[in-house]
Amino acid sequence: xxxxxxxxxxxxxxxxxxxxxxxxxxxxxxxxxxxxxxxxxxxxxxxxxxxxxxxxxxxxxxxxxxxxxxxxxxxxxxxxxxxxxxxxxxxxxxxxxxxxxxxxxxxxxxxxxxxxxxxxxxxxxxxxxxxxxxxxxxxxxxxxxxxxxxxxxxxxxxxxxxxxxxxxxxxxxxxxxxxxxx
Numbered sequence: 001x002x003x004x005x006x007x008x009x010x011x012x013x014x015x016x017x018x019x020x021x022x023x024x025x026x027x028x029x030x031x032x033x034x035x036x037x038x039x040x041x042x043x044x045x046x047x048x049x050x051x052x053x054x055x056x057x058x059x060x061x062x063x064x065x066x067x068x069x070x071x072x073x074x075x076x077x078x079x080x081x082x083x084x085x086x087x088x089x090x091x092x093x094x095x096x097x098x099x100x101x102x103x104x105x106x107x108x109x110x111x112x113x114x115x116x117x118x119x120x121x122x123x124x125x126x127x128x129x130x131x132x133x134x135x136x137x138x139x140x141x142x143x144x145x146x147x148x149x150x151x152x153x154x155x156x157x158x159x160x161x162x163x164x165x166x167x168x169x170x171x172x173x174x175x176x177x178x179x180x181x182x
Contacts, residue, residue: 040094040134041167044114044159047095052160054109057081057100068104068180074171077156078103078112079180090122094133103161104180112161112175120151131155136168 051057058064062081070076078101086098097114104110116133120140123131131138131153138153156170163172 040136040157041159043094043134044097044157048097048100048111048114048159051100052111054081054102054111057111061085062100064182066182068177070177071171075165075173076103076175076177077101077171078175078177079109080115087117088119090118090126092116092118092131092133097157101156103175104177106179110160112172113156113158113163116155116157118153120153123153139170 051060051062058081061083063084065080065082068076068079081100081102083096083098086096094116098117099115100111101113101115102109103112116131116138118131118138130140133155136155136157138155141152141154143149143151154170156168158167158169158172161172161174163169163174165171165173
């Protein structure tokens, strides 16, 4: 279990601070059909509705990283709750995000996004292409890095808070860590 915890901390640190600049957005389908972006956001909302209550997230195996990630100019991400079992399994499932992201607001944690993360070496050994979920490509976070974590693929989905930078951008200028108190 200590190994999974270390991997979670290392991957969380790597994915939290990886500044990727591209925000991928999906186009809508023909004749009013939802595009891949809308489909992924709706999938995330259905899968994580119960985690609006942070106690439900804890009961499901998500652990608080005890840090609120804020950028200098980009805005913030928020407080990350990672699931060590999901972070180390080498799989991606839109129904089971590896990380839940909360914003501290009015003395409570409010679910704003999720983050999917997979170790790049594990993914690349079993898959010929960059990971994607419902048409959304992941960002690559390389190594060496100051966190000592391996390279990862990651994707934020701002399903619960609008992000003017795009629903798949890492940083959200509308999220703040000002009220965070661990």
